[in-house]
Each structure stands twice: as C-alpha cells, then as structure tokens.
Amino acid sequence: MVISPEKNVKSSIQKAPRQSIALISEHGDPAAEIGREEAGGQNVYVRQVGEALSRLGWQVDMFTRKANPDDATIVQHNPHCRTIRLKAGAEEFVPRDQLFEFMPEFVESFLKYQAKQNYPLIHTNYWMSAWVGLEVQKTHNVELIHTYHSLGAVKYQSVPNRPTIAETRLAVEKQILEQARCIVATSPQEEMMLRSLVSDAGRIEVIPCGTDLKRFHVIPKLDARKELGLKPTDEVVLYVGRFDPRKGIETLVRAFALIHHSSADPSNLKLVIVGGSAADKLDGDERQRIEQLVADLGIAENVIFAGRVGHDRLPLYYTAADVCAIPSHYEPFGLVAIEAMACGTPVVASDVGGLKFTVVPGETGLLVPPQDTAAFAEAIGRILDDELWARKLRKRASERVQQNFSWTGVSAQLSDLYRRSLAESIMGDGVILAPRKVAYSRVNTIPAKSLTNLTKVS
Known part of the structure; x- marks a missing residue:
C-alpha cells in the first residue's frame, strides 16, 4: 500500500500533541460567576483568552485559588481548556489584600501540576500571580508573560494610608517587568504608566482586551x-x-x-x-x-x-x-x-x-x-x-x-507572542523576534479637551 506524502503530512499534523501552557489568576477565578466576590474584568479576561487560545491549538490550564469547598477542583470548559482550583489556605473567600500569605502554598500546589504537564510558558495575571511565576522560575525553565490588570503604583497614589503589603507589591511589580519575557499592556496608556511609574527596563507589547461579539452586539x-x-x-x-x-x-x-x-x-x-x-x-x-x-x-x-x-x-x-x-x-x-x-x-x-x-x-x-x-x-x-x-x-x-476588540483577534496576538517567546528561549536570550504588526482603528488618543470645546462629529 502506497501512502501519498500529502497524507503523511496531514496525519502527522493531526497527531501532533498540543503544547500545554498555564494561565495563573490567583484570585480571579475564570470559572466563577461574574459579580461574585472579587469577580470582574480579570476573570472575564482569563476565561475568554484561555478558551480562545484552546481554539487556536494550545492546551490551556487556568489556575486559581479554591475559595469555596463546594466548588469543583477542576472545571472543564472544553476538551482543551480547563480551570484548576488549587489549595492555598482555607477554602473560603479571602479579600485580595489578605491573600499573599497563602501564595507559598499556591506555588507548592501548582508545582505538582508542573511536574506532570511541564508547562514551558506561564501567563500570570495580577501581581500575586507574578510572584508565583517568579518563584516557579527559580526552579523550572519557564517563560513568563504577565498582565497587570491593576497597578499598585497607581492605586497607592490615591490611598491615604498604604497597606502593609504595599512595598512587597511594588517590588514584585517592578521585578516582573524587568525579568519577564514580556509584559502585555492592554493599552498604550498602560504602557506609558509602566514606564513612568515602575521601570524603564523590560519588554512591553500592547495587546488590548476583547469582548464576546457573539454575545455583545446591537439588538433592537x-x-x-x-x-x-x-x-x-x-x-x-x-x-x-x-x-x-x-x-x-x-x-x-x-x-x-x-x-x-x-x-x-x-x-x-x-x-x-x-x-x-x-x-x-x-x-x-x-x-x-x-x-x-x-x-x-x-x-x-x-x-x-x-x-x-x-x-x-x-x-x-x-x-x-x-x-x-x-x-x-x-x-x-x-x-x-x-x-x-x-x-x-x-x-x-x-x-x-x-x-x-x-x-x-x-x-x-x-x-x-x-x-x-x-x-x-x-x-x-x-x-x-x-x-x-x-x-x-x-x-x-x-x-x-x-x-479592534474581538477575543479572537486578541488571542491570535497573544498566541503569536507565546510562540515567539518560546522560539526566543530556544535560540537564546540575545534573540528577540519582532511582533506581528497589528493596525488599530484610531488607537492614538485624542488630546483631552474641555466639554465646551468638544465638536460633534457629523
């Protein structure tokens, strides 16, 4: 029996294993109902990105802290994307500002999965997840991508009394910017804020958030x-x-x-x-x-x-x-x-x-x-x-x-970043592959104007 080269190639592509990657969101549970304690934009971002990346060929595990004993430990969103809730302290709701003491246990729980799956790339979300990623990197060869979602350097400008965790947070936010393979800023304004308030070192790429256009669209x-x-x-x-x-x-x-x-x-x-x-x-x-x-x-x-x-x-x-x-x-x-x-x-x-x-x-x-x-x-x-x-x-x-803002487009840009990051890690730290150019409609911010001077666009 003779098998054509085309069939051989097609068969090998179909059987090629998916690359496993980890998304970490320690307090923003991707499987949580939006509106619950501390459930908001970060939850939506991680969940939507994770599911979209799985459709682009990745095997995606999204890690969060288990905050309720009645919640399932593993939630399978589709065959190639799941949320895994890790043990880190008592299985109860803990406000964000009190979570850091449980992060060492979160690291221990994550490393059990790392031993089985060997994630070569971790995308962390929020500063405590960044700390987890930095700790994992001490013992494992992983590429770190990070999205801040919230910046301590901005938050503490308007807080009269800084919490005790403030200095730790600021230090981690600076460390992850300077040590991660790449930071994902969700807007040019966030990139400028990071450069002016956190560090002028490190690599940043702007990839916006998205929305589910099948759900959010014009109706009567x-x-x-x-x-x-x-x-x-x-x-x-x-x-x-x-x-x-x-x-x-x-x-x-x-x-x-x-x-x-x-x-x-x-x-x-x-x-x-x-x-x-x-x-x-x-x-x-x-x-x-x-x-x-x-x-x-x-x-x-x-x-x-x-x-x-x-x-x-x-x-x-x-x-x-x-x-x-x-x-x-x-x-x-x-x-x-x-x-x-x-x-x-x-x-x-x-x-x-x-x-x-x-x-x-x-x-x-x-x-x-x-x-x-x-x-x-x-x-x-x-x-x-x-x-x-x-x-x-x-x-x-x-x-x-x-x-400009579909999750499919956003995830395609993230997927491109992940593949470039993994390729760079193989070729050596001195190699940086140029990002794919993405044109946004009217991405340049219009200068602030007083309301009385704003002109209606006809």
Missing part, C-alpha cells in the same frame, strides 16, 4: 427595554461594575442628581446600577452607602439597583441604556466600555488609563475628568438631549469594537 432597543420593564420614553443612564469607592459610583449618582434636579420633567429619567453582591461585606457596605446617598439626594424613585446580572442578560441592559457611564478613578483598560460600545451604547467615561484608548471622544462617547460631578452631568446630558448625535455615536461605537 425597544425589545431590550420591554424585556427589562423599561418604557420606550425613559432616558436611561447605566452603570455596570462592582461597588467599590474607586469605581466612582458616588460621582455618577451626584451627577445624575444634578440632571434630575435641573429637568423640567424628571419622571422618565432612570439610573440603572448593575452589579454588586450583598453577600460580600465590603461590597455590601459600599452599596449601603450609595443607597443612602441616593435617598439623601431625593432621587430614589429614579434609581434602580439591578444587583448581580448574568452575562447572558447584560446585553439587554447595555442596549436598553442611552448612555453607559464609567466614572472610575482609574482603569488599565475597562471591559465595560467595549461591552457597552459593542451593543451600540455611547460611553461617558473618566479620562484615565485605558479608557482614553477605548473611547474616542466625540465619536463613540465622551471623556471627562475623573471625580468631576459637573462634567459627568454635562456630558451625560449632552447625549441624552441630542438624539441625532447619539445615533451617530451608537453606530461608530459598535463599529470600533468590531474592528
């Missing part, structure tokens, strides 16, 4: 409102995220109150706040504070606390809204912005971090100074008051996300 607005019990004539402002003082919900509530009190007929004004979990004490305390503020400002009848909402229903909220507000004090990227824009909803966001990358002022929304109540009120009011302009914003917002 009236249908969404009907499903949520909102009227066609309502003017809806939306917030999606955790109850955390740094998320700036107080600024948004006060801005909404300004709009409410200046309106001739505020009965149709609605502020919908999605997110939060009363089961989490820290989260619950901030929610109670915001609820009390809403009552004190006399806008309780116009504010809806929707609570935790599953990702399957989030598109309804985005689509039903006239404006999605993101008043964060700082965001390295801001997944909510591109989720909202994917659904055709204009964004009014703080002029900080990665939001300056995702939101194009005057085209997909507006950027305003963080913690500026009057500026948020003016920007939101401008979009609510100009339906013709708002339609143009909605169209361009959706187009921008489709062109």
